Amino acid sequence: MNPIKWLVPIACVSTSLLAQTASDLNTLVSAAAHYVTEGVAGAHDPAVLALSKIVGNNNSQEYLMSKSTDVTHWTFLYSVSNPKTEDGSGEAQPKPHLSAQAECTKGVFNNFRYSDKPIKNVKSLEYTWVGVSLDNAILNLNANGYIRGFSSVTLQRPDLVNWPDDYVYVFTCPWERREVAISCQTGALTWTYGF
């Protein structure tokens, strides 16, 4: 058998894998912070935002995602503290904001808005670093047998009893009916949860 015939598809597959690697999510987080603090929120509001959760999906497309660049829609959820109202030195506000969110659709940040609903059961992600890239996390998801795609991915630190305090990617795998958590620092499977 001619080995060259083997090499061509190998090269094609390798190239296609590498060509679609997404940029480092840390830079996405930094860009989002720049957008919310200097672009829309910081200029006119004393509220302090702390990143709590990052949710990625494919903007309601019907197909499941299998690689990082399939994730074209990101939502950043922030908890909000209102220092002027909390210490009593500022003007009272009728209803302080408890959370805020911003979106990033196909790389464009938009749709910043406040909400009165708190973000529950997670710890802050404000000063953290993602050690394992999204592409590598997906490879580990596949290596653990979850190969039929995911409908969303959430980066979070669970704040629940019996849940490890690890910064994790949580993939929603509808075919397996499981949420699968991959560590952002080691790439190891941390936990799974049925739904």
Next chain:
Amino acid sequence: MFPPTCLVAMLCATSGLVVQAMSDLNSLVLQAGRFAAHQTAPQTLAPELTLFRIIGGSGKGEATVMRSGTDIQQWTLEYQVDWPAGPPPPTALASSQSVSIPCSGGMFQDMQWSPFPVFDAKSIQWVWLAVSLDDAIAQLNNLGYTRGFSSLTVFRPLHPRYPDECTYVFKCPLDHLFVGISAQTGKKLWTEAFPY
């Protein structure tokens, strides 16, 4: 016809190569800078911080040998502290000459102030690491140092004996050597023995 089994094997091999690749260390430095700015902001006189070293360990002690980038779970970024000119700040931190920022499991923790200056290194405040940590480790292995490392330091040596390059320095306890690999080219720059 291309045998599917071969394709699967190749994919597994590819996955094995990249599955442990970690995010860019440049972004670690940027995130640490954001954290440092946040921590120093409440002070009346915020000092100027200059990055000198990035130190990586397993977080499980020096006896633990690491083999991949993601084995490093405890990072420490060391900064020189320069207070602004004028009267010294009226805080206990005024005598601090250096500060370190730990990042454990990806989460930055409170700054550790120290009265001792950083030494034997040049600033890496404005540098970019072209060679990723995983590639540097692959090069370390290619050079024959395959038995793991107990710590990693990224810095620019000050001593004239060493080339003035931003360098990954791996401490290889089983080889009793420090191995310096260029963060710009990935080539071996030097090795140095350490005592038994």
